[in-house]
Amino acid sequence: MLNHLYSLIHEPIKITHQDRDSFINWSSAVAQRAFIENDQDAKLEAQRALYNLYLGRLAVPWEKRAINVNHPLLTEIQFIFEQSWYEAERLKHEPKLQSLPQVEDFPSWVQDYASNHYSNDLHPIFPFLAKEASLGQMREFFFQETPLEMLFGDIVGLMLPGLYGLPKMELVRNYWDEVGCGVENRVHRNLRSQLMQYLGIPADAYISHADLLICEELELINLYLGLALNREKLTQLIGVMLTTELVIPGQFNYLIEGWKRLGISDAMLAYHMEHTTVDEVHAQDLLYRIVMPILKDAPHLMSDIVMGVSRRLDASGAVRDKLYDRICNLSVDVNRNYALR
Ligand SMILES: [Fe+2]
Numbered sequence: 001m002l003n004h005l006y007s008l009i010h011e012p013i014k015i016t017h018q019d020r021d022s023f024i025n026w027s028s029a030v031a032q033r034a035f036i037e038n039d040q041d042a043k044l045e046a047q048r049a050l051y052n053l054y055l056g057r058l059a060v061p062w063e064k065r066a067i068n069v070n071h072p073l074l075t076e077i078q079f080i081f082e083q084s085w086y087e088a089e090r091l092k093h094e095p096k097l098q099s100l101p102q103v104e105d106f107p108s109w110v111q112d113y114a115s116n117h118y119s120n121d122l123h124p125i126f127p128f129l130a131k132e133a134s135l136g137q138m139r140e141f142f143f144q145e146t147p148l149e150m151l152f153g154d155i156v157g158l159m160l161p162g163l164y165g166l167p168k169m170e171l172v173r174n175y176w177d178e179v180g181c182g183v184e185n186r187v188h189r190n191l192r193s194q195l196m197q198y199l200g201i202p203a204d205a206y207i208s209h210a211d212l213l214i215c216e217e218l219e220l221i222n223l224y225l226g227l228a229l230n231r232e233k234l235t236q237l238i239g240v241m242l243t244t245e246l247v248i249p250g251q252f253n254y255l256i257e258g259w260k261r262l263g264i265s266d267a268m269l270a271y272h273m274e275h276t277t278v279d280e281v282h283a284q285d286l287l288y289r290i291v292m293p294i295l296k297d298a299p300h301l302m303s304d305i306v307m308g309v310s311r312r313l314d315a316s317g318a319v320r321d322k323l324y325d326r327i328c329n330l331s332v333d334v335n336r337n338y339a340l341r
């Protein structure tokens, strides 16, 4: 069904009543198994379906047409998966929403929450990458993080419409950094693809080799894309973005140490080095110039923001756990040749 869904998005197919019935039955059954019965295969199937639907919404016609992307059936399939997933997430994170701080205490509360969460640089994968990992192991970690890092600028861009005043200015500044302040070879996506090419990973690997992505990374990127493509979820996405900017500098310091230990040059590490400095500024700006003004105006939105913080921390924790296990136990060929396809 996933292949059929892919054709439905990208090919000039006329969608019939029969297609409609079989896709609705399939997505409802997969959503039930994935998000209610916790079945791992169904989770992967659901996240792959969502990832394809979201990528279809970013596709440009001169590269990859997404002819039917606005067809009501595709919207309905996406809705069925998202509804079950979001409900499961709500049940999981609700306890965290029971003990929220006062608005004025939010900055220190959220910084403590993010920096003490096990997914952050306390996670054993970071010292392992810094001190022990082979080039292949580093490369596998780096490949798996590709979707979010290559699409990050797009996600910031998707936050801009309908937003005005100070929050818009702050996000535009963040976006301007993402696009290298207008200098093409400083665009973050281009800096990262330099290192990808050096390591033999195609720059579009997050699409061309998407079948190699672990389910947890798909959940992470789909968290961002699902929220970014739904304006109603903007406050939750702001919580997700705040967390990202808070945790990246510490984590990237470990990666830089690991890459340098393996002889990778400073020039190749420009992407990582850039983020150890700009993200500290982004985090403070997001916190004091976007989140705090929102909370002062509408304190009841704190639970949406914290939902984003909590989902982001747990989703990246799950990625770290899975990759630590996979990379340390060498359960995959970390030296795989991406060109052999
Ligand atoms: Fe960036």
Ligand SMILES: [Fe+2]
Pocket: 174, 245, 278, 279, 282
């Ligand atoms: Fe940033």
